[in-house]
Amino acid sequence: MSARFPWVLRLPRSWVLNAATLGPLGRMGRAPGTLGSIAGVFGYTLFFYPLPGLTYLLLLGALIYAAAGICEEGAHLLNAKDPGEIILDEFAAMPLCFIGLEGAMEKYPMWLILLAGLALFRFFDILKPLGIKYLQRFHGGWGIVVDDLAAALATALVLHVGLFLLG
DSSP states (O other), X not given: OOSSOGGGGGSOHHHHHHHHTTTTGGGSSSOHHHHHHHHHHHHIIIIITTSOHHHHHHHHHHHHHHXXXXXXXXXXXXXXXXXXTOOHHHHHHHHHHTTTOHHHHHHSOHHHHHHHXXXXXXXXXXXXXXXXXXXXXXXXXXXXXXXXXXXXXXXXXXXXXXXXXXX
16 A cells, blocks of 8 residues: 555555556567667657746656556556556656757757657666665655656766766
8 A cells, every 4th residue: 555645545556557658668678678668759849849948847857756656556556666567756857867958859850869868767767777676765756757857867967967068
C-alpha cells in the first residue's frame, strides 16, 4: 500500500500499470528505457516545446509528481523495487533535458538538439555517473524517478554548455 501517494490507490490497477509502462512500450522486451525516453522526446515536442516558462514548469512539476505516484504503485503491483518495464520515469524526465533551450532550437536544427538530448540522457541514465547511482537509494516512487531527473539535469547542463560554446 502506498503511503506517499494515496490518490493512486483510487485508480484502477490496470490503468496504473498501463500508465507506468506507457502501455505496451515498457513490455516490449529490449531497451524499454530507451523506448520510454523516445516517447518522452515526442511528449516534449507535443506538449512542452510551445509553452511559456511558468506553464512549462507547472506542467513539468505535475508530470513528475504523477509519475512518482504511478511508478511507485506500478512497482508495488509488479512486486519489484524498480522494474525495467516501468518507463514513465524516463518519459517524465525528458522535458527537463530541454528546459530553457527553446531559443537554441530556433537557431539550430531542432532534431539535432533532440537527438543529442536523447543520447546524453540515455548515457547518464544507463551509466549513472556523478553520483546519480546513489539517488536510487530513495524509496518508493521518488526512488524510481529521482535518478532520471538527475540524468535529465546533467543532460540539460551539457546541452546548455555545448550550445553556449557553439555561440
